[in-house]
Amino acid sequence: MNALERRIRRPSWMTPFGSEGFGDVFFDRLWPEWRRDLGEEWTPAVNFFERDGKYHLTADVPGMSKDDITVTVENGYISVIGKKEETKEEKEANYYMKETRYGSFSRSFRLPGEVDEEKIEASYKEGVLTVVIPKKEESKTKKIDVH
Numbered sequence: 001m002n003a004l005e006r007r008i009r010r011p012s013w014m015t016p017f018g019s020e021g022f023g024d025v026f027f028d029r030l031w032p033e034w035r036r037d038l039g040e041e042w043t044p045a046v047n048f049f050e051r052d053g054k055y056h057l058t059a060d061v062p063g064m065s066k067d068d069i070t071v072t073v074e075n076g077y078i079s080v081i082g083k084k085e086e087t088k089e090e091k092e093a094n095y096y097m098k099e100t101r102y103g104s105f106s107r108s109f110r111l112p113g114e115v116d117e118e119k120i121e122a123s124y125k126e127g128v129l130t131v132v133i134p135k136k137e138e139s140k141t142k143k144i145d146v147h
Contacts, residue, residue: 055133062127079108
């Protein structure tokens with residue numbers, strides 16, 4: 001199982017052979033709008049990497065409020081969930097094209113190892129969500145003197 005496996009299931013017509021393997025490579029590029037059927041209009045770009053003994057997750061979520069973003073860790077998965085709403089309306093403007101992206105998104109990834117859930121830190125600045133996930137310290141061997 002890939003460490004960064006998505007937990008979202010594709011529609012059955014996208015997995016004719018009963019496997020999720022070709023979804024990202026083939027169907028997601030030919031039919032990027034399939035997430036709209038799930039009520040998801042957009043998916044933010046996410047980077048997940050390890051540095052200095054910690055896992056780092058960054059997500060590009062411009063135009064959102066930090067109150068609209070939820071980060072959870074459960075059963076070895078980290079999930080980022082958010083909702084972006086478009087409420088601005090201009091009465092005098094005659095739009096010929098408007099490409100504002102809005103809707104909800106949900107991204108879940110399997111964590112590659114044990115993490116210290118009590119020390120996870122998340123911040124949001126200038127449209128980028130940053131989550132720092134410390135690894136759980138391995139138990140150290142302690143020598144016990146025999147008397």
